[in-house]
Amino acid sequence: MWIILVRKTSRSSDRMEKLVLFDIDGTLIPSLSMGVTTRVLKKYFGVEKHSKIYSEGKTHRQILFERLKEIGISDPERDPQFEEAMAYYGTAFREATEGISIAQIPNVELFIKGLLAEGIFIGILTGSTEDTAKLKLEKAGLQKYFKFGAYGDKIMDRNKLVPIALEEAKKSTGIDFQKENVFVVGDTVRDIWCATAGGVRSIAVSTGKETFEELKKEKPDYLFKDFSDVKAIITKIRAG
Numbered sequence: 159m160w161i162i163l164v165r166k167t168s169r170s171s172d173r174m175e176k177l178v179l180f181d182i183d184g185t186l187i188p189s190l191s192m193g194v195t196t197r198v199l200k201k202y203f204g205v206e207k208h209s210k211i212y213s214e215g216k217t218h219r220q221i222l223f224e225r226l227k228e229i230g231i232s233d234p235e236r237d238p239q240f241e242e243a244m245a246y247y248g249t250a251f252r253e254a255t256e257g258i259s260i261a262q263i264p265n266v267e268l269f270i271k272g273l274l275a276e277g278i279f280i281g282i283l284t285g286s287t288e289d290t291a292k293l294k295l296e297k298a299g300l301q302k303y304f305k306f307g308a309y310g311d312k313i314m315d316r317n318k319l320v321p322i323a324l325e326e327a328k329k330s331t332g333i334d335f336q337k338e339n340v341f342v343v344g345d346t347v348r349d350i351w352c353a354t355a356g357g358v359r360s361i362a363v364s365t366g367k368e369t370f371e372e373l374k375k376e377k378p379d380y381l382f383k384d385f386s387d388v389k390a391i392i393t394k395i396r397a398g
């Protein structure tokens with residue numbers, strides 16, 4: 159008797175697995191204004207001018223792009239210095255935070271441990287460059303929990319980061335996560351937009367610079383003031 163094996167696109171067990179993708183600034187650590195882009199601009203473009211551009215939730219690539227547009231560079235990504243300047247973010251961050259330790263957002267480590275205890279996978283989804291992200295997490299004592307992530311080195315638009323995070327999650331875990339089981343946790347409206355654009359769920363927390371009311375207007379799937387009730391958030395993730 160012949161048996162024909164049909165390869166399914168994902169294992170049935172993959173359909174059950176949950177994944178939580180964490181923003182960094184304002185979510186895992188306080189939203190820092192360390193003047194990193196200012197350092198990058200000074201070194202590569204000789205610019206010291208301060209900017210009023212709102213940067214919360216944007217990728218480092220978008221932030222640098224907008225700052226260069228602001229000083230009159232019409233096509234920043236084609237500037238010969240642009241990629242080198244992007245690659246310098248990690249070093250600039252290291253220099254800016256020399257001797258400074260970085261705090262964790264209260265209770266967030268407890269939340270991470272709670273997720274892992276439930277067998278829920280976690281990853282990073284941030285606008286920071288990869289080097290910068292890892293330094294931030296290391297300084298806050300959180301890098302040990304994260305094995306993969308999507309970062310803001312190559313991607314201008316944060317809304318495009320979910321598919322990259324899912325690809326990285328698959329490479330790292332072998333699991334083809336289903337979008338309804340994936341959650342983006344973040345402190346800005348851009349985290350909510352990014353989750354919506356990526357077809358996954360959003361968990362907004364007002365632990366950064368944007369208020370509970372500002373986040374509420376963007377209709378996240380779940381909204382919390384902070385991580386004070388870790389059990390309640392995990393219950394939503396398990397049920398959602």
Ligand SMILES: [Mg+2]
Nearest residue numbers: 181183184345
């Ligand atoms: Mg943030």
